[in-house]
Every structure is written in C-alpha cells, then in structure tokens.
Amino acid sequence: MSIASEAADRGSRASSLALRYALRELRGGLRGFYVFIACIALGVMAIAGVGSVAASLSEGLAREGRTLLGGDVAFSLIQREAKPDEIAFLRSRGDVSVAATLRVMARSADGRLALVELKAVDGNYPMLGELTLDPELPIADVLAERDGAFGAAVDSTLLARLDLKLGDRVTIGSASFQIRSVDSAEPDKLAGNVGLGPRFLVSEAGLRATGLLQPGSLVRWIYRLKLPDNAATDRAATALIDSARSALPAAGWEIRSRGNASPQLERTISRFTQFLTLVGLAALLVGGVGVANAVKSHIDRRRDVIASFKALGATGRDVFTIYLTQVVVLAGIGSVIGLAAGAALPFVIVGLFGKLLPLPVIPALHADELALSFIYGLLTALAFGLWPLGRVHDVPVAALFRDEVAPEWHRPRWSYLALMAVVIALLIAVAIGLAYDKRVAAVFVVSSAAVFALLRGVAAGLMALARRLPRSRITMLRLAIANIYRPGALTPSVVMSLGLGLAVLVTITQIDGNLRRQFLAALPDRAPSFYFIDIPTTEADRFAAFLKQTAPGSTVEDVPMLRGRIAAARGVKAEDLKASQDSEWVLQSDRGLTYTGEIPKGSKIVEGEWWGPDYSGPPLVSMEKKIADGLKLKIGDEIVVNVLGRDISAKIANLRNIDWQGLGINFVLVFSPNAFKGAPHSHVATLTETHPDAAGDARIIKQVADAFPTVTSVRVREALETIGSVVTNLVMAIRGASAVTLISAILVLSGALAAGHRHRVYDAVILKTLGATRARLLGAYALEYLMIGFATAVFGVIAGSIAAWLIVTRLMTLSFIWQAGSAAGVVVAALIVTVGLGLAGTLLALNQKPATVLRNL
Numbered sequence: 001m002s003i004a005s006e007a008a009d010r011g012s013r014a015s016s017l018a019l020r021y022a023l024r025e026l027r028g029g030l031r032g033f034y035v036f037i038a039c040i041a042l043g044v045m046a047i048a049g050v051g052s053v054a055a056s057l058s059e060g061l062a063r064e065g066r067t068l069l070g071g072d073v074a075f076s077l078i079q080r081e082a083k084p085d086e087i088a089f090l091r092s093r094g095d096v097s098v099a100a101t102l103r104v105m106a107r108s109a110d111g112r113l114a115l116v117e118l119k120a121v122d123g124n125y126p127m128l129g130e131l132t133l134d135p136e137l138p139i140a141d142v143l144a145e146r147d148g149a150f151g152a153a154v155d156s157t158l159l160a161r162l163d164l165k166l167g168d169r170v171t172i173g174s175a176s177f178q179i180r181s182v183d184s185a186e187p188d189k190l191a192g193n194v195g196l197g198p199r200f201l202v203s204e205a206g207l208r209a210t211g212l213l214q215p216g217s218l219v220r221w222i223y224r225l226k227l228p229d230n231a232a233t234d235r236a237a238t239a240l241i242d243s244a245r246s247a248l249p250a251a252g253w254e255i256r257s258r259g260n261a262s263p264q265l266e267r268t269i270s271r272f273t274q275f276l277t278l279v280g281l282a283a284l285l286v287g288g289v290g291v292a293n294a295v296k297s298h299i300d301r302r303r304d305v306i307a308s309f310k311a312l313g314a315t316g317r318d319v320f321t322i323y324l325t326q327v328v329v330l331a332g333i334g335s336v337i338g339l340a341a342g343a344a345l346p347f348v349i350v351g352l353f354g355k356l357l358p359l360p361v362i363p364a365l366h367a368d369e370l371a372l373s374f375i376y377g378l379l380t381a382l383a384f385g386l387w388p389l390g391r392v393h394d395v396p397v398a399a400l401f402r403d404e405v406a407p408e409w410h411r412p413r414w415s416y417l418a419l420m421a422v423v424i425a426l427l428i429a430v431a432i433g434l435a436y437d438k439r440v441a442a443v444f445v446v447s448s449a450a451v452f453a454l455l456r457g458v459a460a461g462l463m464a465l466a467r468r469l470p471r472s473r474i475t476m477l478r479l480a481i482a483n484i485y486r487p488g489a490l491t492p493s494v495v496m497s498l499g500l501g502l503a504v505l506v507t508i509t510q511i512d513g514n515l516r517r518q519f520l521a522a523l524p525d526r527a528p529s530f531y532f533i534d535i536p537t538t539e540a541d542r543f544a545a546f547l548k549q550t551a552p553g554s555t556v557e558d559v560p561m562l563r564g565r566i567a568a569a570r571g572v573k574a575e576d577l578k579a580s581q582d583s584e585w586v587l588q589s590d591r592g593l594t595y596t597g598e599i600p601k602g603s604k605i606v607e608g609e610w611w612g613p614d615y616s617g618p619p620l621v622s623m624e625k626k627i628a629d630g631l632k633l634k635i636g637d638e639i640v641v642n643v644l645g646r647d648i649s650a651k652i653a654n655l656r657n658i659d660w661q662g663l664g665i666n667f668v669l670v671f672s673p674n675a676f677k678g679a680p681h682s683h684v685a686t687l688t689e690t691h692p693d694a695a696g697d698a699r700i701i702k703q704v705a706d707a708f709p710t711v712t713s714v715r716v717r718e719a720l721e722t723i724g725s726v727v728t729n730l731v732m733a734i735r736g737a738s739a740v741t742l743i744s745a746i747l748v749l750s751g752a753l754a755a756g757h758r759h760r761v762y763d764a765v766i767l768k769t770l771g772a773t774r775a776r777l778l779g780a781y782a783l784e785y786l787m788i789g790f791a792t793a794v795f796g797v798i799a800g801s802i803a804a805w806l807i808v809t810r811l812m813t814l815s816f817i818w819q820a821g822s823a824a825g826v827v828v829a830a831l832i833v834t835v836g837l838g839l840a841g842t843l844l845a846l847n848q849k850p851a852t853v854l855r856n857l
Contacts, residue, residue: 018318022325025305033330035751036294036381039287039744040334041341044377046280046740048342051369053361054273056346060360065258067129068360070097070188071224072237075244075253078220078563078590079681080644086251087223093240095226097124100207102219103533103712105705106200107171108162113701115197115714116158118172120207127226129187142180143203149176150206153183155198173210173709177202188224196714212710215680217534218563223253234258252565252642254589278444281431282504283740284376285448288384289496290748295327296388297751306392316393320416323389331381335374343370372434379427383420390416439581451500451799458795459495462788476776479767480783491788494749498792498830499799501745506800506826507807513819514808528557528686529697531714532704535683543708547687550703551696555688557601559665562681563590564643566669569633583630586668592684593641595671600656602666608635608654611672619650619675624668628655641669643679650675750837764842781842782835789834793827800826 066072075082075090082090090096100120107113123140125131131139133153143151149169159165159182169178183201213219227236237257244255299306302323309319346363390412411417428445435441466484484491535543540558547556566574566587574587597613599605603622611620621639633639633652640649650671658666665686689696701713764777801818808816 018321018325021322022329025302025322026326026329033294033298035290035747036330037334037337038747039290039751040284040331040377040381041338042740042744042747043280043284043287043380044335044338044373045341046283046338047277047376048339048370048373049345050273050276050280050342051373052343052346052366053349055366055369056361056363059364060362063362064360066232067187068190069224069256069258070099070125070129070222071095071127071226072232072258073225073227073240074256075223075225075251076220076256077223077251077253077645079216079218081221082223082251082253083645086248089244089247090223090225093225093243094228095124095127097127097224097226098122098204099125099222099224100204100219101222102212102217103196103714104172104200104210104212105701105709105712106158106162107705108164109169111702112162113705113713114158114161115712116154116172116200117197118200118202118207120202120204122204126187127224130185131183131187132185133181134184135181137181143201143206145203145205146178149178150202150209151180152177152206153181153199153201154179155200156182156184158198158200161198172200173212175206175209175211177206212534214534214536214682214710216537216562216682217710218561218682250642250645250647252567252645252647254565275440277435278431278441279504280740281376281444282448282500283744284380285452286497286500286504286744286748288380289493289500290744290751291327291331291381292384292388293493293497293748293751295323295385298326299323299388299392320389320393323392324385327381327385327389328378331378331385334381335377338377339370339373342373372430375430376427379423379430382423383427386416386420386423387412390420447803448500451503452496454799455496455499455795456492458499458791459492462495462791463489463491466787476779476783479780480787483780483784484787494785494788494834495792495795497748497751498745498789498834499795501742501748502793502796502826502830503799503803505742506797506823507803509822509826510801510804510819511807513822514804514816528716529554529689529692530687530700531716532685532687533561533682533712533714535685535708535711537681537683539708540683540685543683543711544685546704546707547685550700551687551689553690556685557665557688558683558685559594559596559600560681561684562593562643562676562679564593564641564648565590566639567642567647568640569631570637577631580630583627586627586631591669592667593643593669593671593676594667595673595675597673600666600670602659603656603670605654606657608652611653613673615672616674617672619648620653620672621650621675622654622656622670623652624658625655627668628652639669643676646679648675746833746837749833778839778842782839785835785838786831789831790827792834793830796830797823797826 061068072094087096099122102118104116104118105113106116121139121143125139133139133142139153141151142153145151152170159179162170164170164179166179166181169176171177177200183199186199186201207213225240226232227240234257241255241257244251244253306319309322310316343365346361350361350363393413393416412420431445432438432441463485466481469481472478472481483489532543532547535558537560540560544556544558547554568574569577577587579587594600597611597615599610605622606625608622610622611617623633623639628634635652635654637652638649639652640647642648653672656670658668665684687700697715701715704711704713767777768774801823805816805818
C-alpha cells in the first residue's frame with residue numbers, strides 16, 4: 001500500500017513540475033504558436049458553428065413543430081378526398097382544418113400564363129400561427145366570393161411575372177379570381193415541398209368552382225387535426241395516429257405528427273450539417289499539419305533548454321511531459337477561441353438576418369455541440385503533435401546540439417506511437433460514430449488518410465526527382481533544385497500544408513460547376529421541353545394529337561399515372577422495413593405509379609423478364625434495381641401499394657436500370673396493364689422539341705391552355721432553374737465552409753515558411769558573403785517555390801477531381817464533366833499564394849545584415 005502511495009505521490013509531483021515548467025516557458029509569450037492557435041481555433045469554430053446553428057434550427061423545428069404542421073397531426077391523401085367515415089373519425093378527435101394543393105395554370109386578363117402552386121383552405125385555416133397578408137385583412141374577406149369572382153392572396157412573384165396589381169383578375173380553370181392581398185408568409189409553408197411556381201391561396205369553394213377536381217387529378221388533400229389544449233401532448237398525438245391506423249387501415253393516408261412536421265427538411269438539415277461538419281473537420285486536419293510544424297519548430301528553438309533539462313537530470317519522459325503539457329494548454333486556448341466564435345454564430349445569424357430567415361432558428365448555447373468541438377480540437381492537436389514530441393525522448397544532449405548542422409531522423413518510441421494510434425483511433429471513432437451517415441463519414445476518414453499518405457509520397461517523389469536531375473549550368477535553377485531536396489528542405493512542409501486545402505478547394509469547385517451545368521446550363525440531349533400533367537384519361541388521345549399538330553416534328557410521349565404509397569413488402573409493413581439510406585425516400589411519401597405493356601423508354605431490364613403487351617394474369621410490378629436492392633427485395637417478392645384507399649398486391653417480375661438524367665417519363669414502380677383496372681386516374685405527357693425557343697414555348701403554353709384549360713404545363717427549363725436556385729444557395733454555404741479550410745491551408749503554409757525562416761537567413765547570409773546578388777537569390781527562391789507549388793497544385797487538381805467525380809456520380813447520381821477552367825484557376829491561385837508568401841519571407845531574410853548574423857553563428 002505504501003509503495004503504491006509513494007508511486008502516486010511521485011506521479012503527482014512529476015505532473016505538477018511539468019505543468020509549472022510548461023507555464024513558465026509560456027510566460028515569454030506565444031511567439032511561434034500563433035499559427036498553431038489560429039488553425040485549431042478555425043477548425044473548432046467551423047465545427048462548433050455548424051453544430052450550434054444546426055442544433056438551434058432543430059430546436060426551432062421541434063418547438064415550432066405544431067405551428068409548422070398546422071396542427072398536432074396531419075393526414076394527407078393524394079388524388080382523392082377523405083370519405084365521410086374518415087372525416088367523421090377525425091372530427092371526433094379534435095378540430096379539423098382542410099387544405100388542398102395542386103399545380104395549375106393562371107391566366108391574366110391579357111392572356112399571359114404562369115404556373116402557380118394553388119392552395120385551397122377552409123374557414124378554420126390557420127388553426128395555429130399567423131398568415132401574413134399585405135394589406136392585412138381577415139382571411140375570410142380576402143377569399144370570399146364577390147362580384148362574380150372569388151378572392152385570392154398571391155405571392156408577390158406572380159404580380160411581377162404577369163405585371164399584375166391588387167384588384168386585377170386572373171382565370172384558373174373555369175373560375176375567375178380577384179387578387180386582393182399579397183401572401184407574405186404562411187405558418188405551415190415549411191411542411192410542404194419545394195414549389196415550382198408562386199403561391200396562389202384561395203378558398204375551398206373557389207377550387208371547386210375551377211372544375212379542376214376531376215377523377216385522377218393530382219390534388220393533395222391535407223386534413224390537419226388540433227387536439228384539445230388540455231390533451232395536446234406528444235403521447236396523445238401518437239395515440240391518435242395508432243388509433244387512426246387501427247380504425248382505418250386501408251385509408252392510405254400519409255400521417256405526420258408535430259414531432260416530424262417536415263421530415264424531408266429535417267433529413268436535409270442533418271445531411272447538410274454532416275457535410276459542413278466534415279468540411280470543418282477537413283479544416284482541422286489541415287490545421288493539424290500546422291500544429292506539427294509549430295511543435296517541431298518550437299522543439300528546434302528550445303534545443304538549448306531541452307539540453308539543459310537533460311544535463312540537470314531530467315529524463316526523456318520528463319521533457320516529453322513538459323512539452324506535451326504546453327501543446328495541450330495551447331490546444332485548449334485555440335479551442336476556447338473557436339468555441340466562443342462558433343457558439344456566437346446562431347446569435348449573430350438571428351441578429352443580422354432574423355426577419356429574413358425562412359427557418360425557425362432559436363439561438364442558444366448547446367453544451368453537447370461545444371463539448372464535441374472541443375474534443376475534436378484537442379484530439380487533432382495531440383494526433384499531429386505527438387510525433388515531433390515523441391522524438392525528443394531518446395535524443396541525447398549531444399545530438400540535440402549537433403542536429404543544428406547534421407539532423408538525424410528517427411522515429412519516436414513504440415510507446416509514443418501507440419499513444420498516437422490511440423488518439424487517432426479516438427478521433428476516427430468520434431467522426432464516424434456521431435455522423436448522420438456513417439458510410440460517408442467512413443469514406444471521409446479513409447480518403448483523408450489516403451490523401452495524407454499521397455501528399456507525403458508527392459513530397460518524397462519531388463525531392464527524389466530533384467536529386468536525380470542533371471546539374472544545371474544556370475545558377476539560379478541549380479540553387480532552386482538543390483533547395484528542394486537539401487537537408488531541412490521546406491518541400492514536405494509546403495506540400496503537406498497546401499495539398500489538402502487545394503484538394504478540398506478543387507472538389508468544391510468541380511461539384512459547384514457540375515451542379516450549375518446540370519441545373520442552370522444546357523439541358524441534356526433530347527430532354528423534353530414540357531411536362532403536361534392532369535390530362536383527363538378520356539382526353540389523352542386527343543391531347544397527344546393536338547400536341548403533334550401544334551408542334552410538328554416534335555416527339556410526344558404519353559403515359560397513365562396514379563399516385564400511391566408502398567404499404568408493405570415481403571409481408572413487412574413499410575414503417576418496419578429496414579431500408580438503406582439511398583432508398584428510404586421511396587417509403588416516405590406517395591410515389592408516381594403507372595402501368596404499361598411495353599418496356600418504358602429509358603429503362604433496361606437487368607433481372608427477370610418483361611410480361612409483354614398481352615399479359616392478363618395476376619398483377620405484376622417492375623422495380624428500379626437500386627431501390628429494390630436498398631429494400632432487400634428480389635424477383636418473386638410481393639409488394640403492396642395503397643392507391644385511392646385500396647391495397648393492391650403485386651409480385652416483382654423484373655428489375656430495371658433507369659436513365660434518370662434524360663429527364664423523360666419514368667417511374668420506380670411500373671405495373672402490368674391490368675393492375676389498376678377501373679381506377680380513376682389521369683395521364684402525364686412530355687413534348688420534346690427539335691429546336692426549342694422561348695417564343696415557341698410561350699405559344700405552346702397558350703394554345704394548350706386555350707384548348708385544355710384543366711391541363712397544367714410545366715416548362716422543364718423553368719423547373720430546373722427553380723431547383724437550381726436552391727442548389728446554388730446550398731453550394732454557397734459549402735463554399736463559405738470550405739473557405740475555412742483554405743484559410744487554414746494558407747495559415748499552415750505561412751507557418752511552415754516562417755518555421756524555415758532561420759535557415760533561410762543563414763543561407764542568404766552565407767551566399768551573399770560568397771558573392772550572390774539579391775536578384776539572383778530572389779530568382780532562385782522564386783523558382784523553388786514555383787516548382788513546389790506547381791507539383792502540389794497538380795496533385796490537388798487530380799485528387800480533388802477524383803473526389804468530385806465520386807461524389808457527383810456515386811452519391812448524387814449525376815453526370816460529371818471535368819471543369820478545366822476552375823482547375824486552372826486553382827493552379828494559378830496556388831502558385832501565386834506559394835510564391836507570394838515564400839518571397840515575402842525571403843525578403844525579410846535578405847534584409848538581414850551579414851555581419852550581425854555571422855557574429856551569432
């Protein structure tokens with residue numbers, strides 16, 4: 001017991017002594033550690049900021065879930081209204097508000113047309129929250145029928161698009177509407193999907209007057225139920241959902257509670273948060289190189305102190321503990337600075353943009369997110385600092401003094417390597433274990449390790465190549481090449497510092513360029529110009545003939561379409577199916593369905609056989625292969641879909657690969673012709689023009705609206721531009737987060753160059769003493785930095801392009817075209833930064849007076 005007590009006392013005294021010496025050394029200031037602290041602070045700030053904003057947003061969605069949903073529970077149906085017994089069930093449980101949404105064409109008095117998102121509401125809307133109108137009027141007065149026209153509140157975008165003002169009238173279907181107010185904000189807007197047109201808010205009576213409610217029309221009916229205030233709890237909402245599913249199992253409605261008012265939005269936020277967190281972690285890893293450089297430089301500057309410690313009896317472990325304590329203290333300082341900035345981010349965003357934000361952000365301090373960010377900062381500092389710290393242990397005093405002239409490479413002891421491995425394992429475990437998508441996080445970890453190894457290889461290869469090059473007769477070039485591989489060369493530090501940052505930058509710019517090309521540039525070859533929806537089945541043939549007559553030489557494709565939800569598969573309910581993250585979306589709402597006897601265009605059978613045009617047996621279904629694999633379904637398995645309140649079973653007959661990028665009509669689920677016999681439905685058609693132009697498109701939209709007022713025209717380019725604007729905003733956020741990585745890379749590069757400043761001073765003084773001119777030295781150093789920067793930039797372009805290709809083609813399932821312009825821009829920027837920072841440090845070295853330096857050698 002006494003031996004253990006003495007050992008504990010010795011350990012305590014040693015730790016106290018190490019802390020005391022570490023703090024005493026830091027009393028002289030933080031010179032040499034500014035890059036260290038800045039790198040850790042930037043990475044921690046990025047992770048803490050992203051986590052805090054995401055947590056504040058999630059808290060806002062949870063707190064405002066009831067308002068966002070418009071009730072405690074929402075029941076939605078597609079293509080049909082609720083039956084009397086279903087409505088009676090809902091009204092027996094609480095207050096009910098009914099709304100219907102669909103896409104329609106609005107026509108102004110002068111004949112101009114626009115696609116709008118029509119929303120019809122009843123007198124109870126909104127039950128929760130506030131509808132913001134301009135001018136502020138009672139909603140009943142705004143939507144009421146007066147002077148032969150129903151009222152409407154519209155998005156200001158529609159007024160600008162059709163050159164309308166309040167009081168003007170527009171026609172939708174068979175009804176006339178007078179615009180009486182501007183719809184500035186709806187409390188339940190976030191619970192819906194991205195709209196392809198501006199909002200057009202009307203009454204339920206106004207919708208029925210349009211004549212658009214035909215059998216099979218793509219109308220979504222939403223029944224929001226508000227529980228009594230004394231029973232409006234999460235438990236009561238869950239009990240209501242269970243009761244509804246038990247009492248009306250075949251209703252086929254999609255049910256949301258206030259806890260998941262917008263599950264798609266929440267999933268998007270989670271995925272986007274993870275991506276930005278990984279970008280922040282990349283910045284932290286880049287900063288880790290700065291940590292290693294700073295620690296190594298600090299150890300080099302403290303050789304005399306370390307030698308004194310060892311000469312006075314300090315062991316290698318004592319010295320290691322002293323400087324490890326310093327690293328931990330400095331990492332703590334950097335992390336605290338980063339935490340303060342990251343924690344303040346939600347408050348800054350709300351303070352500056354609070355009224356402009358479309359999302360409910362509730363700023364608060366989130367201890368769990370801040371603690372996680374602090375752990376990231378500390379683990380990163382240790383992971384990169386342990387190698388240079390561990391090398392101190394076994395170096396004798398004489399070698400420490402001799403290392404100034406003849407550096408000796410050696411690895412740390414196995415015990416330190418084991419400690420470093422444990423720290424790295426913890427960092428990896430935290431990054432993957434807490435990720436929303438663990439597969440993406442694992443790919444990030446593996447990719448980061450591969451990039452670091454490759455960068456080390458690039459540096460070694462560049463030095464080996466320089467060493468083997470023939471001796472040049474040009475003095476500047478000969479000196480530049482020798483500097484690349486000489487002892488203590490800056491090559492490894494510069495390549496490691498700049499390489500990862502450039503790779504991340506190239507990845508972002510390539511993804512950005514491809515997304516812009518996909519959504520904002522030219523459409524794919526032979527992509528359809530228009531989609532036409534809500535074509536009545538009885539008018540489908542006449543409509544196709546009309547299109548061919550209106551646009552001669554164009555291609556028309558027409559298919560029947562219904563909407564339905566997957567209710568079960570393999571005898572397992574949809575909510576209990578364990579789907580992969582790539583395929584779970586197909587279970588989360590209703591899907592478009594069709595039936596045909598022919599293999600759909602753009603599809604290729606990869607398993608099983610097609611049933612043929614004359615098939616009349618039991619219902620069969622063809623499924624997209626990736627989705628089937630994600631749901632663990634195979635040929636012969638039974639799948640149940642709920643269509644118009646009926647459960648329809650079908651066996652999987654074959655699996656297809658689908659070319660989604662052609663933008664043609666295609667469906668995840670295609671049924672045999674007899675599967676939906678007698679079910680009311682509509683048709684959807686596409687028109688592919690040979691030489692589309694804006695004037696011709698406007699003419700087609702007008703002629704279709706004149707001849708078929710119930711048919712909705714969707715111009716593909718406008719739809720892609722709407723989606724593209726959303727994508728552009730996301731890419732801008734990614735760019736902002738990636739800027740942190742680039743700033744870290746530049747900081748690390750400047751730190752690496754600063755760490756070699758003393759050697760540059762000695763080199764410059766000796767060479768100037770031997771007759772070298774200032775211009776010749778500047779030229780030699782410029783060539784050195786130019787060659788190192790170019791090699792690093794080439795690696796960054798290759799690695800970043802490969803990463804972008806994998807993300808775009810595998811994760812986003814889009815086509816990829818290499819963006820040569822952005823890649824060239826990155827190369828030029830890398831050369832400017834490398835040469836600029838290098839020469840800035842070199843000028844300081846050249847300004848040193850030889851006599852002063854020589855006296856102190």
